[in-house]
Amino acid sequence: MWEKFRKFILTKIFKKHYYRTGKCKGCGQCCTHIYVKHFKHVLKDEKEFDKLQYLHKFYADLKIIGKDELGLIFECKNLDPETKKCKIHFWRPGICRRYPQEELFSMGGTLSDECGYKMEPIIPFKEVLKSVEKKENKKIIRKWF
Ligand code: SF4
Ligand code: SF4
Secondary structure (H helix, E strand, O other), X not given: OHHHHHHHHHHHHXXXXXXXXXXXXXXXXXXXXXXXXXXXXXXXXXXXHHHHOOOOHHHHOEEEEEEOOOOEEEEEOOEOOOOOOEXXXXXXXXXXXXXXXXXXXXXXXXXXXXXXXXXXXXXXXHHHHHHHHHHHHHHHHHHHO
16 A cells, blocks of 8 residues: 555655665766766767856766767766765765656666666556556557447
8 A cells, every 4th residue: 555655755746766776886887887867968069068068067077988879978076086075975966966867767877787776667567558558458449439
C-alpha cells in the first residue's frame, strides 16, 4: 500500500521516472566527464561557455577537456587528481550534492560503469507494456462495438 502511494507521489506529483539506489564510491569519474546543460541545450560552443562562467562559480571551476556528439566535455578543477576526492566537499554546489538525477538521461548522458549509484525505473518496463496493451485492447473493442 505504502509502495503504491510512494510510486503515485513520485510519478504523478514530482513527474519522476526513476528511483536512485546505491551510494557513492568516491571514484571521481563524474567530476572528470561533465556536460553542462544550459536551459534546454547541452553546451557545444566555447564562446557561450566563456559567458556562462560569470553566472555561477561552478562554471568558473570547470575546464574544457574535449568535445563529442553530445557537447563540450568538462573536468572540475576541484577534484584532487591523486585522492579522487573533492577539495571543496563541504561547500560543493547543489548540483554535485544532488548527483545523479534523472535529468542526466534527458540530456543524453549516462552513469559511468564505476558509479556506485543505479537509476531504476519506478514503473518497471513490463508494467508500462501491460498498460499500453490494455489501452490498445480497449481501443480495438470500442472500434468493433
Ligand atoms: S565541485 Fe567537487 S563534487 Fe562538484 S564536480 Fe567539482 S570536484 Fe566534483
Ligand atoms: S561516478 Fe558515482 S561513485 Fe563515482 S564519484 Fe561520482 S557519484 Fe560517486
